[in-house]
Amino acid sequence: MHDVLVVGAGPTGMAIAAALSATGLRVAGLAAAPPTKPWQNTYGVWLDELPTPELRDTLGHRWSDVVVCVGERTIALDRAYGLFDNPRLQQYLLDQCERHGVTWSAGIAARVEHQATHSLVTTRDGRVVAARLVVDASGHSPALLRRPATSHVARQAAYGIVGVFSAPPIQPNRMVLMDYRADHLTAEERREPPTFLYAMDLGDGQFFVEETSLAHVPGLPLTTLEQRLQRRLTARGVTVQQVVHIERCLFPMNNPLPYLDQPMIGFGGAASMVHPPSGYMVGKALRRAPEVAQAIARALGAADATPRSAARAGWRALWSPARLRRRQLYLFGLASLMRCDSATIQEFFALFFSLPRHEWMGYLSDTLSTVELARTMLRLFIRAPGNVRRTLMAAAGAEHALLRRAALGQA
Numbered sequence: 005m006h007d008v009l010v011v012g013a014g015p016t017g018m019a020i021a022a023a024l025s026a027t028g029l030r031v032a033g034l035a036a037a038p039p040t041k042p043w044q045n046t047y048g049v050w051l052d053e054l055p056t057p058e059l060r061d062t063l064g065h066r067w068s069d070v071v072v073c074v075g076e077r078t079i080a081l082d083r084a085y086g087l088f089d090n091p092r093l094q095q096y097l098l099d100q101c102e103r104h105g106v107t108w109s110a111g112i113a114a115r116v117e118h119q120a121t122h123s124l125v126t127t128r129d130g131r132v133v134a135a136r137l138v139v140d141a142s143g144h145s146p147a148l149l150r151r152p153a154t155s156h157v158a159r160q161a162a163y164g165i166v167g168v169f170s171a172p173p174i175q176p177n178r179m180v181l182m183d184y185r186a187d188h189l190t191a192e193e194r195r196e197p198p199t200f201l202y203a204m205d206l207g208d209g210q211f212f213v214e215e216t217s218l219a220h221v222p223g224l225p226l227t228t229l230e231q232r233l234q235r236r237l238t239a240r241g242v243t244v245q246q247v248v249h250i251e252r253c254l255f256p257m258n259n260p261l262p263y264l265d266q267p268m269i270g271f272g273g274a275a276s277m278v279h280p281p282s283g284y285m286v287g288k289a290l291r292r293a294p295e296v297a298q299a300i301a302r303a304l305g306a307a308d309a310t311p312r313s314a315a316r317a318g319w320r321a322l323w324s325p326a327r328l329r330r331r332q333l334y335l336f337g338l339a340s341l342m343r344c345d346s347a348t349i350q351e352f353f354a355l356f357f358s359l360p361r362h363e364w365m366g367y368l369s370d371t372l373s374t375v376e377l378a379r380t381m382l383r384l385f386i387r388a389p390g391n392v393r394r395t396l397m398a399a400a401g402a403e404h405a406l407l408r409r410a411a412l413g414q415a
Contacts (some may be wrong), residue, residue, distance in 0.1 A: 016272025064089030159223030164214030
């Protein structure tokens with residue numbers, strides 16, 4: 005019998021499988037596709053968020069010139085940013101798994117049955133896999149994990165092009181984290197849900213440009229984002245000469261947490277680990293995986309270990325009371341931003357990136373303490389101009405339940 009069965013072989017599934025196996029546990033992986041199947045989406049990360057120096061070798065690109073564009077301002081962030089080279093990251097995690105004996109098998113998890121000392125996962129083709137604990141890392145719509153149903157999920161949506169252009173769409177050697185400028189849109193369109201350009205110079209004449217909606221209920225149509233990207237490029241006198249890759253993204257930003265009392269654990273999208281202010285998750289998964297793995301290993305090492313006791317330890321490491329409080333504050337911040345039109349959100353981010361560097365960095369990286377996070381949000385409110393403050397006050401009135409749960413440390 006395996007100690008742990010990990011369901012899913014994406015970046016987060018491999019990260020937790022590698023971390024669990026490094027503790028000495030016997031780990032197996034179950035995935036619909038082979039773990040060597042290429043990952044399609046691009047994954048960015050702040051370099052200071054990488055948990056180990058060797059992970060820097062998995063980056064395909066790095067930028068020191070990183071900016072945010074709002075209104076008439078271009079704000080230099082003075083923080084290095086990287087883009088993972090997917091094959092390198094995938095091979096790095098596969099090597100870690102292989103070194104510690106992780107075995108992978110193909111199959112789609114259909115159901116799980118929890119026994120007193122182990123759990124049984126049945127695949128669609130009828131095979132049964134036994135493990136002392138199951139970790140569901142199968143994505144935002146998990147195969148086995150239970151979570152509350154909701155119809156008010158905000159989704160980040162993006163349409164991007166990797167290609168060659170008639171002229172540089174952004175300044176060479178630069179990475180643009182957000183360009184919310186909307187002069188190419190009509191006054192009526194600027195009152196609609198705002199979108200921004202996320203772009204980077206990939207070298208050798210190639211650029212990646214992506215029109216992104218931070219979050220909206222429901223997610224903005226990808227056709228709308230494609231049209232806005234084309235209009236943004238046209239306004240700059242830029243045309244696409246060669247398309248190397250098209251990226252289409254749509255994922256939840258505020259999925260409810262899974263039930264934290266079930267005798268299995270989730271990781272990655274299945275555990276609602278998307279960071280609500282930004283949509284980033286892979287860097288967080290790489291940082292959190294060792295901590296969660298150690299907690300599970302300790303729990304499984306107990307003489308009276310059960311799936312429930314091991315899952316309880318894993319959930320506590322992943323979603324401690326302090327993290328639950330911060331999550332509710334972040335969700336309130338996200339709800340506030342979704343109330344902003346183009347002009348208001350640009351004023352907000354101009355103010356946000358004028359905060360002390362450690363505050364906006366900590367906010368985006370989820371490294372502030374609960375007290376520090378609350379102080380940062382209060383500082384933003386006090387310094388905000390009238391229209392931004394009114395938006396925040398309206399959000400506070402409408403989203404009082406989030407603030408109450410933050411105070412109580414509830415999921």
